Amino acid sequence: MEKVKNSEFKNFEKQFSRLQAIVQELESESLALEKGMALYREGMLCSQNCASMLENARHQLQKWQNGEAQPLNVEAEPSQDKASTREDIPF
Amino acid sequence: MQNAVYSVSEITAQLKQKLETTFPLIWIRGEVSGVKEMNSGHMYFTLKDAHAQLSCAWFAAHRRVNYNLTTGEVYPRITREIMEKGGEFICCGRLSFYPQRGTCQLIVENVVCSGAGALAQAFQARKEELARLGYFDAKRKRPIPQNPSRIALITSEQGAAIRDFLKIAKDRGLSSQIRLFPTLVQGKEAASAIARAIALACAQNWAEVIVLIRGGGSLEDLWCFNEQEVADAVYHSTLPVLAGIGHEIDVTLADLTCDLRAATPTHAAELLWQPRSELLSNVEAQKARLLLACENYLSGLGVRLKHEERALALASPKHKLAVFEERLAHCRHSFQTRWQAFLQAKEQALSELSRRLQRQMTPEKLDGTLAQVARLSERLGYLLQSRLTEQTQTLERLEETLWQVMLRRLEGRQAELEKWQAQLQGASPLVLLERGYALVENLEGELLRSLKSVKAGQMIRLRLSDGSLLAEIRALEGKR
Numbered sequence: 001m002e003k004v005k006n007s008e009f010k011n012f013e014k015q016f017s018r019l020q021a022i023v024q025e026l027e028s029e030s031l032a033l034e035k036g037m038a039l040y041r042e043g044m045l046c047s048q049n050c051a052s053m054l055e056n057a058r059h060q061l062q063k064w065q066n067g068e069a070q071p072l073n074v075e076a077e078p079s080q081d082k083a084s085t086r087e088d089i090p091f
Numbered sequence: 092m093q094n095a096v097y098s099v100s101e102i103t104a105q106l107k108q109k110l111e112t113t114f115p116l117i118w119i120r121g122e123v124s125g126v127k128e129m130n131s132g133h134m135y136f137t138l139k140d141a142h143a144q145l146s147c148a149w150f151a152a153h154r155r156v157n158y159n160l161t162t163g164e165v166y167p168r169i170t171r172e173i174m175e176k177g178g179e180f181i182c183c184g185r186l187s188f189y190p191q192r193g194t195c196q197l198i199v200e201n202v203v204c205s206g207a208g209a210l211a212q213a214f215q216a217r218k219e220e221l222a223r224l225g226y227f228d229a230k231r232k233r234p235i236p237q238n239p240s241r242i243a244l245i246t247s248e249q250g251a252a253i254r255d256f257l258k259i260a261k262d263r264g265l266s267s268q269i270r271l272f273p274t275l276v277q278g279k280e281a282a283s284a285i286a287r288a289i290a291l292a293c294a295q296n297w298a299e300v301i302v303l304i305r306g307g308g309s310l311e312d313l314w315c316f317n318e319q320e321v322a323d324a325v326y327h328s329t330l331p332v333l334a335g336i337g338h339e340i341d342v343t344l345a346d347l348t349c350d351l352r353a354a355t356p357t358h359a360a361e362l363l364w365q366p367r368s369e370l371l372s373n374v375e376a377q378k379a380r381l382l383l384a385c386e387n388y389l390s391g392l393g394v395r396l397k398h399e400e401r402a403l404a405l406a407s408p409k410h411k412l413a414v415f416e417e418r419l420a421h422c423r424h425s426f427q428t429r430w431q432a433f434l435q436a437k438e439q440a441l442s443e444l445s446r447r448l449q450r451q452m453t454p455e456k457l458d459g460t461l462a463q464v465a466r467l468s469e470r471l472g473y474l475l476q477s478r479l480t481e482q483t484q485t486l487e488r489l490e491e492t493l494w495q496v497m498l499r500r501l502e503g504r505q506a507e508l509e510k511w512q513a514q515l516q517g518a519s520p521l522v523l524l525e526r527g528y529a530l531v532e533n534l535e536g537e538l539l540r541s542l543k544s545v546k547a548g549q550m551i552r553l554r555l556s557d558g559s560l561l562a563e564i565r566a567l568e569g570k571r
Binding site for chain 1: 264
């Protein structure tokens with residue numbers, strides 16, 4: 001069985017949940033200035049991370065053949081230019 | 092009441108209206124016969140079963156559209172040759188009444204093969220068998236993970252299915268890994284190839300979900316998905332299986348056995364991942380909320396700062412001193428006012444008393460009072476003296492009387508005593524003894540009163556006035 005890196009969606013969810021928690025904390029509690037600012041910075045960082053994860057999201061394609069994972073190229077539109085040979089198709 | 096009489100036009104018009112509103116769009120299954128194709132492209136045929144038949148008109152405009160107008164689903168084109176082969180078809184259209192001929196007609200919009208032949212019967216039989224074995228039980232359906240990051244995709248490397256699937260996947264979810272297990276999806280070898288691919292994906296246990304897809308096709312094209320081998324592989328899969336095979340109307344045994352059925356490969360991708368734009372707008376919304384919260388938080392802090400400044404000013408020693416000074420001044424003023432009022436009241440009371448004293452105590456009044464006191468004192472002395480004398484005299488009188496009475500009584504008692512003494516003396520036995528009598532008694536001291544109590548020779552005692560003597564009885568001499 002193959003060792004798999006942590007799911008990107010789980011990272012996203014973690015960051016997003018943290019963002020929600022920070023917003024709630026800032027909305028509901030009276031915090032010290034330093035704590036409030038630290039939370040704001042953390043919240044902005046979470047939001048940037050989430051946005052960046054979404055922006056850079058690419059599905060990775062592979063095919064299992066002859067007992068190993070191999071790169072796979074599938075054209076989204078059959079009529080499109082066949083020059084695209086990138087391993088990570090921006091799906 | 093007389094029944095209404097319709098004209099033919101009236102009743103056929105009403106029939107037409109009723110028919111077209113009651114059946115706006117219907118699907119009818121039946122066998123096709125009498126197919127006629129005109130040069131214009133219109134086609135006329137009859138749809139029938141064992142007991143009835145219905146005329147159908149399929150106009151060229153409708154024949155050119157071989158896809159579902161609402162779902163966009165593409166159907167295989169049905170030609171005159173296919174229809175002339177006979178068999179069952181499903182016709183979609185509107186019922187209409189043609190008043191000029193007084194006939195009812197189906198205006199056909201679409202025709203698909205019903206495929207109810209040997210394959211359909213085999214399908215039905217196997218479906219019933221698998222249902223009996225519990226392959227389709229809702230209870231054994233597992234949830235499909237949302238936004239999975241590792242997907243085992245089982246389909247053909249070529250073909251519309253994988254393209255449709257990836258096209259939709261492009262804008263959905265985050266970076267996932269999609270591992271294709273290429274397989275045949277049509278033909279005799281397909282079923283075992285698909286079953287092997289499923290088994291392989293399960294054995295690797297790498298993916299979170301298996302996605303089994305295939306593009307649209309005829310019943311024969313899709314037949315491999317109805318094979319027992321594929322149904323078994325799906326049934327025994329250790330990973331949850333999402334299947335999207337053919338079009339919306341195609342239902343294979345693999346579809347029925349899997350954990351979740353998607354209508355099409357496109358739909359399968361939609362079921363797996365959330366649109367990225369949706370996720371992004373969620374993030375943007377949270378970011379906007381964060382900015383607003385921060386703004387509110389800062390303005391709240393500003394308000395608090397002002398409040399604290401005011402509180403600080405109020406709590407400063409200078410302010411406290413001022414407050415104490417004010418309180419002191421107030422106390423001083425209050426004390427002075429009250430002290431003045433107190434003094435004034437006392438002065439008033441004093442002067443009032445003084446006035447009253449002056450009114451009451453004139454020299455004349457004082458002299459009169461003194462004289463009265465002297466008079467009363469004198470009267471008192473006199474009264475006391477006279478009363479004392481009177482009482483002394485009375486006492487003396489009473490003393491005298493008492494003395495007299497006592498003396499008299501004493502004398503009376505003396506005389507009485509003497510009388511009784513004389514009497515007593517006379518009565519004494521000793522007096523009798525002095526006169527010469529004697530008392531005779533035995534030696535025990537008992538007085539002898541009869542001869543019976545003595546006998547001769549007995550010693551007796553004789554008591555005389557100045558002593559006693561012992562004597563012996565010589566003889567007893569009774570009375571004669």
